[in-house]
Amino acid sequence: MTAVIARSTGLEVLAPLVPADVAELLAMYERCSAETTYRRWHGHLRAFPTAYLAALVADSDEHIAVVARREGPIVGFASAGEVAPGVREIGILVEDRWQRRGVGRALLTSIMTMSAELGTRVIQAEVRTEEAGLVGLLRTFGSTSVRTSYGVVTAQVVLRA
Numbered sequence: 001m002t003a004v005i006a007r008s009t010g011l012e013v014l015a016p017l018v019p020a021d022v023a024e025l026l027a028m029y030e031r032c033s034a035e036t037t038y039r040r041w042h043g044h045l046r047a048f049p050t051a052y053l054a055a056l057v058a059d060s061d062e063h064i065a066v067v068a069r070r071e072g073p074i075v076g077f078a079s080a081g082e083v084a085p086g087v088r089e090i091g092i093l094v095e096d097r098w099q100r101r102g103v104g105r106a107l108l109t110s111i112m113t114m115s116a117e118l119g120t121r122v123i124q125a126e127v128r129t130e131e132a133g134l135v136g137l138l139r140t141f142g143s144t145s146v147r148t149s150y151g152v153v154t155a156q157v158v159l160r161a
């Protein structure tokens with residue numbers, strides 16, 4: 001894992017996910033609505049997938065994650081797993097009551113920075129078509145191509161050098 005990225009914007013602190021965060025992360029997940037978790041996984045997954053969680057906290061650069069805190073508790077997290085050399089797929093989830101308040105943008109900025117530091121040049125994301133606003137946000141990080149299939153937009157961002 002790269003060095004801690006701690007950034008304060010108002011009440012917000014971003015840092016890499018560490019094993020001590022797991023209980024709090026699961027508590028945040030419990031607070032998310034079924035609609036929000038559906039949007040994250042494109043399916044109904046009320047329990048946080050354990051294999052994915054184990055990969056996130058393994059001390060490895062293969063799967064990295066960052067959490068956002070506001071006034072203490074975790075309110076969102078983003079992850080990026082290596083799917084091919086120089087290519088990572090990201091996932092992002094912000095607790096309902098903190099959405100549209102800049103947390104997602106801050107998380108994306110951190111995970112993109114961490115990924116670039118690890119040599120990633122291309123970021124992929126799969127978002128539901130209703131989430132197309134997020135694609136606009138992804139475009140701010142580099143040249144972005146999109147394809148849509150069965151209600152899912154796959155975006156590929158070539159990070160700026």
Ligand SMILES: CC(C)(COP(=O)(O)OP(=O)(O)OC[C@H]1O[C@@H](n2cnc3c(N)ncnc32)[C@H](O)[C@@H]1OP(=O)(O)O)[C@@H](O)C(=O)NCCC(=O)NCCS
Pocket residue numbers: 036037039040090091092093094095098099100101102103104105106126127128131132133134136137
């Ligand atoms: C998608 C998600 C991570 C965005 O997080 P957020 O904290 O709400 O995002 P921000 O407040 O930082 O939004 C930044 C910008 O992204 C765009 N955006 C984010 N969510 C949007 C939405 N639902 N509709 C349209 N635009 C959206 C907007 O341009 C927004 O800027 P604005 O608020 O100034 O208009 C959050 O809604 C979420 O957790 N959704 C459920 C999980 C999910 O869909 N994950 C993506 C698939 S992995």
